[in-house]
Amino acid sequence: MTVVASYGMVLCGNSDNVQRRYRSRIEKVKFGVPINEAFTHDIPATLLVLLLKVNKEGPPKKDIWRAPGNQAQVRKLSNIMQHGRLVNIANFSVYTAASVIKKFLSKLPGGIFGIENEQLLFNSVSNSDPDKQRQVFCSIFSRLPLPSQHLLVLLFGTFRMVADGAAEYGTKMTPEAIGISVAPSLFHSCIHEGQKVKVEDVERFKLASQVVSNIVKSFGHTTLFPRECYEFYARITGRTLRYDQNAAWVFTFQYPSIGEGQYAPDIVSGAYRAAAMGSLH
16 A cells, blocks of 8 residues: 655545545544543644644744634534544645644643643742753653653744744744743643633633743753654654754754755655654554
């Protein structure tokens, strides 16, 4: 069997009837279950391709992660993913892709970090030493299952790409804006229960937003994510990983260039294919 996977579509098979014959080979994305149940081996192909779509197309988009996608399209794409059907991601906007990712995160029981770890991260905000804050995050991160680590490094790497493009593209998606937009999806303890918002609910939301913002700003520091996770991020997104000689203990990421200022699209698309194929096996 020939397996073909790309940024636009994930396909399996070599006949005109691939959708019917190989539908069961696309891993289903389970919403609302613990991460170890949602990810059998690693990030499912369709969810991974959504992340890569936002990573590549999101930086120049105004209010990405804040503006919602079309709700009918969000429901449709979520349903397709849950049933493991073939999907042409090009038919859905980057805003819809971001909304589906947030929906998946918001339905993880207890959140991706867990309630106890969320409180530890909230407490770290009061520490004025950024390196100490990064050490708390790295300690919690390192105890998470490998699929959770892969998901988080891709998420925060994508947040950083969007934040870096805020000034250039005028998107207004600074680290602070991203923190406010995604905090409830990542930190479930900052979601208030009932219709009335309490003071402590507002405080937890502020802390969660600050934690996200701090992590986005620190992305690339070796004291935040282990090097192997940064290498995973670079490999999957098609970017090169470089050690910044002028800023100690910081990695930078960019697309490989060909000649003057030209990206290597074959390398990037190859990363998309490798990512999706790896999740299909």
